[in-house]
Amino acid sequence: DTGVSQNPRHKITKRGQNVTFRCDPISEHNRLYWYRQTLGQGPEFLTYFQNEAQLEKSRLLSDRFSAERPKGSFSTLEIQRTEQGDSAMYLCASSLGQGNTEAFFGQGTRLTVV
Amino acid sequence: GESVGLHLPTLSVQEGDNSIINCAYSNSASDYFIWYKQESGKGPQFIIDIRSNMDKRQGQRVTVLLNKTVKHLSLQIAATQPGDSAVYFCAETPISNDYKLSFGAGTTVTVRA
Numbered sequence: 001d002t003g004v005s006q007n008p009r010h011k012i013t014k015r016g017q018n019v020t021f022r023c024d025p026i027s028e029h030n031r032l033y034w035y036r037q038t039l040g041q042g043p044e045f046l047t048y049f050q051n052e053a054q055l056e057k058s059r060l061l062s063d064r065f066s067a068e069r070p071k072g073s074f075s076t077l078e079i080q081r082t083e084q085g086d087s088a089m090y091l092c093a094s095s096l097g098q099g100n101t102e103a104f105f106g107q108g109t110r111l112t113v114v
Numbered sequence: 115g116e117s118v119g120l121h122l123p124t125l126s127v128q129e130g131d132n133s134i135i136n137c138a139y140s141n142s143a144s145d146y147f148i149w150y151k152q153e154s155g156k157g158p159q160f161i162i163d164i165r166s167n168m169d170k171r172q173g174q175r176v177t178v179l180l181n182k183t184v185k186h187l188s189l190q191i192a193a194t195q196p197g198d199s200a201v202y203f204c205a206e207t208p209i210s211n212d213y214k215l216s217f218g219a220g221t222t223v224t225v226r227a
Binding site for chain 2: 055102105
């Protein structure tokens with residue numbers, strides 16, 4: 001257990017539905033990241049937060065995706081109007097911040113869109 | 115485009131032998147390289163890192179080697195154990211945006227008893 005908690009662990013949804021995932025990082029970590037991982041591939045960067053500020057979003061993050069970290073603690077990732085191509089493992093990670101790049105990953109939320 | 119990649123997708127090793135996992139990178143601006151281990155059903159777990167001003171770093175049973183001339187990174191695992199069976203990823207990032215890791219596709223290591 002790395003200390004980063006993600007819920008739910010698994011989500012099956014019908015195409016077109018909205019889904020929301022939650023990530024609770026290690027409490028003293030300023031940075032929080034979201035990555036997406038498809039089968040057989042390495043994780044791909046989606047977005048990151050420094051405290052409550054979302055500082056960068058990947059081009060992978062279409063308009064249907066939105067992430068928040070309202071109080072600089074937990075974060076949510078919402079996908080609207082899900083598509084089959086959204087099926088993947090969504091990973092959250094946290095780290096202390098600049099100069100300390102060791103990121104601790106959660107166990108991920110596996111999304112299946114049917 | 116620039117990317118991080120691995121030489122071999124799979125590696126089978128006898129328990130007790132040493133393992134060497136290789137990674138080639140192409141982004142010459144990368145300053146920081148990391149190896150992660152991912153077991154089935156889990157998120158990636160940090161193993162060891164190395165900065166571009168170093169060519170070798172040792173941890174517990176692991177050694178990372180960096181050859182900037184040929185843009186090559188390797189992870190050596192000594193006395194491989196069954197618990198080392200996992201997918202291993204190398205990742206890199208420039209210090210200027212050290213929040214964004216670029217991962218390779220991974221090498222699946224299987225330890226034979």
